[in-house]
Amino acid sequence: MSDMLKTGATIGILGGGQLGRMLSVAASRLGLRTHVYEPSANPPAADVAHQLTTASYEDEAALRAFAETVDVITYEFENIPTSALDMLESLRPIRPGREALRVSQDRLTEKTYLAALGLKTAPFANVESAEDLEQALSTIGAPSILKTRRFGYDGKGQSRLKSAEDAAQALADMAGAPAVLEGFVNFSHEVSVIGTRSADGQVACFDPGENVHRDGILHTTTVPARLNASQRMDAVLLTANILNALDYVGTMGVELFVTPEGLIVNEIAPRVHNSGHWTQNGCAVDQFEQHIRAVAGWPLGDGKRHSDVVMENLIGDDMDRVGDIALEPNAALHLYGKAEVKAGRKMGHVNRVQGAVKG
Amino acid sequence: MSDMLKTGATIGILGGGQLGRMLSVAASRLGLRTHVYEPSANPPAADVAHQLTTASYEDEAALRAFAETVDVITYEFENIPTSALDMLESLRPIRPGREALRVSQDRLTEKTYLAALGLKTAPFANVESAEDLEQALSTIGAPSILKTRRFGYDGKGQSRLKSAEDAAQALADMAGAPAVLEGFVNFSHEVSVIGTRSADGQVACFDPGENVHRDGILHTTTVPARLNASQRMDAVLLTANILNALDYVGTMGVELFVTPEGLIVNEIAPRVHNSGHWTQNGCAVDQFEQHIRAVAGWPLGDGKRHSDVVMENLIGDDMDRVGDIALEPNAALHLYGKAEVKAGRKMGHVNRVQGAVKG
Numbered sequence: 001m002s003d004m005l006k007t008g009a010t011i012g013i014l015g016g017g018q019l020g021r022m023l024s025v026a027a028s029r030l031g032l033r034t035h036v037y038e039p040s041a042n043p044p045a046a047d048v049a050h051q052l053t054t055a056s057y058e059d060e061a062a063l064r065a066f067a068e069t070v071d072v073i074t075y076e077f078e079n080i081p082t083s084a085l086d087m088l089e090s091l092r093p094i095r096p097g098r099e100a101l102r103v104s105q106d107r108l109t110e111k112t113y114l115a116a117l118g119l120k121t122a123p124f125a126n127v128e129s130a131e132d133l134e135q136a137l138s139t140i141g142a143p144s145i146l147k148t149r150r151f152g153y154d155g156k157g158q159s160r161l162k163s164a165e166d167a168a169q170a171l172a173d174m175a176g177a178p179a180v181l182e183g184f185v186n187f188s189h190e191v192s193v194i195g196t197r198s199a200d201g202q203v204a205c206f207d208p209g210e211n212v213h214r215d216g217i218l219h220t221t222t223v224p225a226r227l228n229a230s231q232r233m234d235a236v237l238l239t240a241n242i243l244n245a246l247d248y249v250g251t252m253g254v255e256l257f258v259t260p261e262g263l264i265v266n267e268i269a270p271r272v273h274n275s276g277h278w279t280q281n282g283c284a285v286d287q288f289e290q291h292i293r294a295v296a297g298w299p300l301g302d303g304k305r306h307s308d309v310v311m312e313n314l315i316g317d318d319m320d321r322v323g324d325i326a327l328e329p330n331a332a333l334h335l336y337g338k339a340e341v342k343a344g345r346k347m348g349h350v351n352r353v354q355g356a357v358k359g
Numbered sequence: 360m361s362d363m364l365k366t367g368a369t370i371g372i373l374g375g376g377q378l379g380r381m382l383s384v385a386a387s388r389l390g391l392r393t394h395v396y397e398p399s400a401n402p403p404a405a406d407v408a409h410q411l412t413t414a415s416y417e418d419e420a421a422l423r424a425f426a427e428t429v430d431v432i433t434y435e436f437e438n439i440p441t442s443a444l445d446m447l448e449s450l451r452p453i454r455p456g457r458e459a460l461r462v463s464q465d466r467l468t469e470k471t472y473l474a475a476l477g478l479k480t481a482p483f484a485n486v487e488s489a490e491d492l493e494q495a496l497s498t499i500g501a502p503s504i505l506k507t508r509r510f511g512y513d514g515k516g517q518s519r520l521k522s523a524e525d526a527a528q529a530l531a532d533m534a535g536a537p538a539v540l541e542g543f544v545n546f547s548h549e550v551s552v553i554g555t556r557s558a559d560g561q562v563a564c565f566d567p568g569e570n571v572h573r574d575g576i577l578h579t580t581t582v583p584a585r586l587n588a589s590q591r592m593d594a595v596l597l598t599a600n601i602l603n604a605l606d607y608v609g610t611m612g613v614e615l616f617v618t619p620e621g622l623i624v625n626e627i628a629p630r631v632h633n634s635g636h637w638t639q640n641g642c643a644v645d646q647f648e649q650h651i652r653a654v655a656g657w658p659l660g661d662g663k664r665h666s667d668v669v670m671e672n673l674i675g676d677d678m679d680r681v682g683d684i685a686l687e688p689n690a691a692l693h694l695y696g697k698a699e700v701k702a703g704r705k706m707g708h709v710n711r712v713q714g715a716v717k718g
Contacts, residue, residue, distance in 0.1 A: 004682060007706075008698040025384050028407045031694030031707065048387045048407045281643055284691040284712045293685070302688045306715055307665055323363060326652070329661045332643040335390030339367040347366075348390065353643045356665055356715030 003199075005071055005296035007031035010050065012070030012092070014084075016043025018336040018346060019076035019272050019288075022280075024048045026288035032296060037066050044336045045076075057084040067091035074250060074295045078104050078270050079151055095199075095295045096250040100270040103246065107149045107180045110268060117245055119238055120264045122257075123183035133171055136181040137164050143184045146170040148177045158216070185264055187257035191225040194276035195239040196251040196290035196300055203243055204300045205236045206287065209311075211255070211275050217344065221275045221311040223282060227258065234263050242268060251276070251291035274346075278309040281332045281351035308354035316343045325350050362558075364430055364655035366390035369409065371429030371451065373443075375402025377695040377705065378435035378631050378647075381639075383407045385647035391655060396425050403695045404435075416443040426450035433609060433654045437463050437629050438510055454558070454654045455609040459629040462605065466508045466539045469627065476604055478597055479623045481616075482542035492530055495540040496523050502543045505529040507536045517575070544623055546616035550584040553635035554598040555610040555649035555659055562602055563659045564595045565646065568670070570614070570634050576703065580634045580670040582641060586617065593622050601627060610635070610650035633705075637668040640691045640710035667713035675702045684709050 005011070011027055013020045016038030024034040025048055033050035036043065039057065046052045051069065055062030063084055067073065073094045078101055085101065088094060103113045111124045125136035127146060137144070142164055148157035159173035160166070161181075171179075190213070195205040210225035211218055227235065239254045253273025255266040276287035285293075285301030293300055314322070319341050325331055328350075335348035364370070370386055372379045375397030383393040384407055392409035395402065398416065405411045410428065414421030422443055426432065432453045437460055444460065447453060462472045470483045484495035486505060496503070501523055507516035518532035519525070520540075530538075549572070554564040569584035570577055586594065598613045612632025614625040635646035644652075644660030652659055673681070678700050684690055687709075694707035 004685075007678075007694060007696055021387065025387060025407065028380065028384060028696065029691075029693050031696045033406050033696065047392050047409045048384065050406045284640055284689055284710070299682075299686050301685065301692075302690065304689070306712060319366075323658075326363075326660065327658050330643055330663070331661065332388075333660075334388050335366060337366055337387065337390045337392065351643070353665060 003297045005032055005298070008033065009296070010035050010070045011292065011295060012037065012066060012073040013045065013049070013076060014073065014080055014088075015076035016040070016045035016049070016052070017076055018044050018348075020045035021048055021336060022277075022288045022334070023074070023076060023272065023292060026286065026292045027296075029289060030292060030296065030298065032292065035066060035070050037063075044338055047337050057081045060087060063087050064091065072295055074291070076271055096246070096248050096252070096270050100246045100248055100252070104268055104270045105150060107147055107267070108178075109149075111180065114242070114265050114268070117241060119241070120262060122185045122264060122266070125181050127171075127174075127179040127181050130167070130171060133167050133181060137161070137167060140181055140183040142166070145182045145184070146174060146179050147182060148174055148179050150177070156216075185257050185259060187259045187264065189226060189258050190255060190266065191227060191235060191258060192221070192253055192255045192273065192275040193235050193239040194251060194253055194273055194279065194287045195236075195243055196287070196294050196303075197243040197248045198294045198300050199249050199297045201244070202300050203240045204290065204303055205239050206276060206279050206283065206303050207305045208232060208235045208256075209275050209278055215344070217315060217346075218274045218313055220313070221278050223278050223305060223309050231258065231263060238263065238265070250294045251287050274313065274349075275311075277334065277349050278311040278351055279303065280334065281353050282307045282309040305357055307356055310352045310354060312350050312352070313346060314348040314350060316341060316345055316347065319347045322348075328352070330354070362656045364391055364657070367392065368655070369394050369429045370651065370654060371396065371425060371432040372404065372408070372435060373432065373439055373447075374435035375399070375404035375408070375411070376435055377403050377707075379404035380407055380695060381636075381647045381693070382433070382435060382631065382651060385645065385651045386655075388648060389651060389655065389657065391651065394425060394429050396422075403697055406696050416440045419446060422446050423450065431654055433650070435630055455605070455607050455611070455629050459605045459607055459611070463627055463629045464509060466506055466626070467537075468508075470539065473601070473624050473627070476600060478600070479621060481544045481623060481625070484540045486530075486533075486538040486540050489526070489530060492526050492540065496520070496526060499540055499542040501525070504541045504543070505533060505538050506541060507533055507538050509536070515575075544616050544618060546618045546623065548585060548617050549614060549625065550586060550594060550617060551580070551612055551614045551632065551634040552594050552598040553610060553612055553632055553638065553646045554595075554602055555646070555653050555662075556602040556607045557653045557659050558608050558656045560603070561659050562599045563649065563662055564598050565635060565638050565642065565662050566664045567591060567594045567615075568634050568637055574703070576674060576705075577633045577672055579672070580637050582637050582664060582668050590617065590622060597622065597624070609653045610646050633672065633708075634670075636693065636708050637670040637710055638662065639693065640712050641666045641668040664716055666715055669711045669713060671709050671711070672705055673707040673709065675700060675704055675706065678706045681707075687711070689713070
């Protein structure tokens with residue numbers, strides 16, 4: 001590949017959280033620099049980025065100056081204002097491209113898109129009014145979940161309806177934001193596939209991981225996931241299907257519900273994903289490096305799993321346990337450098353290496 | 360350990376080469392920042408350090424300002440001027456401590472120290488004059504190697520004597536620098552042990568690696584090394600012996616010659632070591648993180664080898680092969696971000712993961 005970014009080239013990263021931090025580390029392994037753009041002061045990624053811009057996404061001069069120092073632009077979160085993306089895209093390539101952002105920024109668009117690809121999703125309906133919700137409940141029923149179409153993450157912007165009587169409260173919880181009602185899926189467990197597609201269309205997926213959530217936040221990912229051979233194949237093929245349909249360049253997380261009737265796509269994230277952090281200690285090349293390789297025009301690396309891993313998120317005062325975890329055999333710590341501990345805040349994670357994969 | 364450095368604390372690193380770069384990455388995994396001090400502009404470590412000071416080791420104001428921003432000071436190379444160390448040590452702890460530097464900065468001191476510990480070294484003699492060299496050759500004989508006592512690395516500052524007739528040329532090669540004559544050791548292969556000692560005296564050694572050199576520069580390290588059980592035990596015990604004798608805090612590299620009569624210590628390096636780079640892809644916790652843990656007052660991590668690895672250095676125009684290596688299965692690249700390729704310059708390395716360790 002003659003257009004591989006070379007040593008000393010710079011990748012611009014929108015967002016300076018822990019994902020940007022670990023992307024910067026991965027870039028360094030390939031001899032590449034990063035320039036992080038983040039509105040908040042003192043972000044986690046600043047510790048390991050070559051350059052940092054602290055400015056808002058409305059600051060056109062800062063966006064322009066940022067773009068002019070980098071060779072390509074990527075992002076660690078999907079809710080970047082459209083005006084900023086328009087400006088940046090006029091100056092440098094953005095990878096993954098705008099279509100992936102357009103689709104994933106809005107739950108209704110995303111579910112419609114996935115359904116059009118022939119993939120199974122939970123039943124869903126657009127809700128912009130009490131009438132919409134009444135209509136949606138008549139077809140989807142309860143229990144169900146009303147979710148804001150945009151800006152939801154880690155369980156935020158969601159309201160559960162046990163019965164149709166909860167409709168008014170659920171709609172009030174949305175505070176006027178457009179929403180989507182999702183039907184309840186009777187699933188046994190959740191898995192996710194982390195897949196990457198290179199600039200020339202090569203696709204590689206890591207082994208699926210099995211996710212357990214607590215209080216709406218990912219708690220653990222265990223690899224290998226409980227899946228039979230055909231489910232495993234289906235999970236990988238549908239991920240490749242999505243990556244190809246979007247002409248995607250980079251790493252994506254695909255969350256799947258496992259049901260007796262097959263896999264149901266819960267949601268997609270057009271970025272490296274918390275449920276892929278296990279790859280740091282389970283593979284020679286992890287999800288962050290795969291993303292950087294794709295964005296930098298490199299061929300993908302070998303993401304074969306060499307070890308079984310259980311990843312546990314360290315949230316809020318889980319940090320009190322770091323001294324003990326540091327003593328555990330087979331434990332690889334990954335802290336994010338966040339000085340302030342808050343309830344529900346992701347402070348780090350630990351990958352517990354469970355043993356070598358045989359054969 | 361109540362005096363573990365906490366999230367947001369800063370480790371000062373003297374030297375901004377690839378070792379400082381990979382130490383910075385390891386520090387980030389523990390939520391720690393680094394401040395790199397390096398006289399040359401634009402060093403490899405700057406890409407991933409939180410802060411960089413570009414100043415000489417004679418610049419007292421810069422040294423003081425550097426020390427005042429950090430919690431503890433470590434280094435990536437052993438030849439730091441004594442005056443700088445004196446200044447820094449008056450302000451912050453330096454780990455590993457001065458004794459390790461004193462011993463390892465001078466080949467004669469080092470060999471004398473190791474011999475006093477009861478360890479086997481090559482026969483050696485101090486050479487400061489033609490008379491010294493004649494005397495040394497009469498006891499040690501030829502073939503032998505004359506080496507400068509200080510500032511030698513990667514085969515620099517060395518002259519081989521095939522016979523006593525090479526004495527004058529060898530002495531001229533030293534350009535007046537104090538030297539040591541080392542007798543030839545008839546060894547089958549070289550191995551090295553990377554060991555770490557924590558601030559409270561815990562010692563952990565990685566599995567020994569087997570080293571192959573080309574043109575005086577490390578070419579490959581293969582793990583596991585060819586050693587029988589008693590040699591393996593001896594290698595680890597003698598490394599622990601050195602670490603304890605020096606009251607050492609940090610990671611050390613110990614190079615050993617394997618001979619029919621036992622292991623002979625070639626040299627020690629009071630820092631992370633090129634022959635330990637395989638640990639990045641063979642262990643949950645690598646040599647860089649063990650060093651940072653020790654320096655930061657943390658307990659050591661679990662450096663058990665989960666995979667067999669062959670590390671190959673990428674030197675000079677080996678960089679032309681990066682595109683091919685990026686395509687190899689099981690290959691983990693680690694490039695140093697050096698823009699200028701020079702013959703003999705270490706540009707990066709690749710860890711080829713050979714398969715899981717059984718059991």
